[in-house]
Amino acid sequence: MRSVRLAAGWVLPIENPPIADGAVLIGSDGRILALGPDAHVPRPDGFPSYRFPDAAILPGLVNAHTHLELTDLAGQVEEDDFPAWIRRLREVKEQHRLEHYLAAAKRGVAACWASGVTTVADTGDRTVVMQALAECGGSGIVYQEVFGPHPDQAPASMEQLRETVASLRRFESDRVRLGISPHAPYTVSGPLYRLVAEFARAEGLPVAVHLAESLAETQLLGAAAGPFAEAWRRRGIPLPPLPGCSPVAWLAEHGVLNERTLCIHVVQVDSDDIARLKAAGVGVAHCPRSNRRHGHGEAPLARLLEAGVRVGVGTDSVVSVGSLDLLAEARAARALAGLSWERALSLVTLEAARAIGLEQHVGSLAPGKWGDVAIIRLRETQHSPVEGVLTSAADQVMATYVGGRRVFEEGIR
Numbered sequence: 001m002r003s004v005r006l007a008a009g010w011v012l013p014i015e016n017p018p019i020a021d022g023a024v025l026i027g028s029d030g031r032i033l034a035l036g037p038d039a040h041v042p043r044p045d046g047f048p049s050y051r052f053p054d055a056a057i058l059p060g061l062v063n064a065h066t067h068l069e070l071t072d073l074a075g076q077v078e079e080d081d082f083p084a085w086i087r088r089l090r091e092v093k094e095q096h097r098l099e100h101y102l103a104a105a106k107r108g109v110a111a112c113w114a115s116g117v118t119t120v121a122d123t124g125d126r127t128v129v130m131q132a133l134a135e136c137g138g139s140g141i142v143y144q145e146v147f148g149p150h151p152d153q154a155p156a157s158m159e160q161l162r163e164t165v166a167s168l169r170r171f172e173s174d175r176v177r178l179g180i181s182p183h184a185p186y187t188v189s190g191p192l193y194r195l196v197a198e199f200a201r202a203e204g205l206p207v208a209v210h211l212a213e214s215l216a217e218t219q220l221l222g223a224a225a226g227p228f229a230e231a232w233r234r235r236g237i238p239l240p241p242l243p244g245c246s247p248v249a250w251l252a253e254h255g256v257l258n259e260r261t262l263c264i265h266v267v268q269v270d271s272d273d274i275a276r277l278k279a280a281g282v283g284v285a286h287c288p289r290s291n292r293r294h295g296h297g298e299a300p301l302a303r304l305l306e307a308g309v310r311v312g313v314g315t316d317s318v319v320s321v322g323s324l325d326l327l328a329e330a331r332a333a334r335a336l337a338g339l340s341w342e343r344a345l346s347l348v349t350l351e352a353a354r355a356i357g358l359e360q361h362v363g364s365l366a367p368g369k370w371g372d373v374a375i376i377r378l379r380e381t382q383h384s385p386v387e388g389v390l391t392s393a394a395d396q397v398m399a400t401y402v403g404g405r406r407v408f409e410e411g412i413r
């Protein structure tokens with residue numbers, strides 16, 4: 001039984017203004033039946049009812065970029081240079097078995113819930129995050145990664161991806177969706193990008209790609225130079241043809257960018273790239289703290305938003321940012337682009353849901369959407385409930401619900 005009636009000092013629907021002394025009613029199918037001022041929301045018999053006077057009820061947060069399989073690896077890769085960091089992460093990942101990653105992913109799901117996040121857009125290659133979400137009763141899109149920088153590797157990489165996708169289909173549900181992630185332009189060849197894009201279209205799968213993240217990536221595609229180019233040369237991988245182009249232009253040329261593509265990072269872009277992204281209709285996952293940690297510079301968030309690109313905020317992995325604190329990311333995005341508190345909260349709720357194509361189901365409180373809810377304690381000094389939520393510490397989440405089921409409760413971790 002998932003029916004529940006939740007009331008609080010504030011309800012923040014996101015699509016509509018905050019409601020003082022509000023309530024949310026979630027039906028037995030896990031979807032929202034009604035919300036509004038407490039006095040107006042029905043009190044059906046048999047619905048357990050909880051009240052949080054000093055808190056705000058908001059839609060469960062949507063993290064537009066995670067790597068939950070890496071949950072236990074925080075602090076294990078300290079290299080400052082990005083290509084060296086990537087290489088070291090790959091070595092560290094080889095040290096653990098599959099069971100380790102499944103358990104880590106489940107801890108990652110629980111950590112998300114404890115911080116009010118109910119939906120993730122996750123990328124990884126260990127094939128465990130879908131299973132973790134399915135078994136824990138979580139929600140999200142899991143993009144299975146595929147690699148292969150040498151064009152000769154494309155058929156084998158593609159074959160393996162087909163097999164993995166077929167086996168992951170068993171975990172698909174209304175709440176847990178499958179996608180694919182041709183990892184990044186410095187780890188995937190042009191021919192493989194084309195094959196993956198065709199496969200995604202044929203299979204109806206969304207795609208996520210790390211894109212225009214580092215200067216090294218821009219140098220590789222633009223000038224066949226820089227540290228990634230040197231690494232390719234050493235490994236006998238043919239370099240991109242000259243004259244080069246930007247990473248965004250390169251992916252557009254290979255048929256990868258469309259409405260079902262999520263572009264992660266998007267730091268190294270100019271106005272032509274932003275226009276290309278807008279024209280293609282992609283979503284963008286903006287990861288401000290990760291970009292800073294790796295010294296990639298700052299993404300042109302304000303310009304992306306002005307251009308009307310769908311943008312959501314994500315954390316990236318704990319290996320990059322230490323802990324998954326999506327509200328801290330929202331604050332960083334707000335500071336970077338000079339946004340209002342309301343807009344910043346929207347970037348981790350409704351706009352993040354839009355960026356990954358799930359806005360019909362999650363991201364705001366509205367009848368018919370999933371009963372995914374975070375309840376966050378408000379301090380007395382806040383100026384508005386939205387500011388109160390955004391400036392709250394990560395441990396101020398009192399309870400989290402996914403589809404009307406309580407998945408996290410303060411004091412029980």
Ligand SMILES: [Zn+2]
Nearest residue numbers: 067210316317
């Ligand atoms: Zn990432």
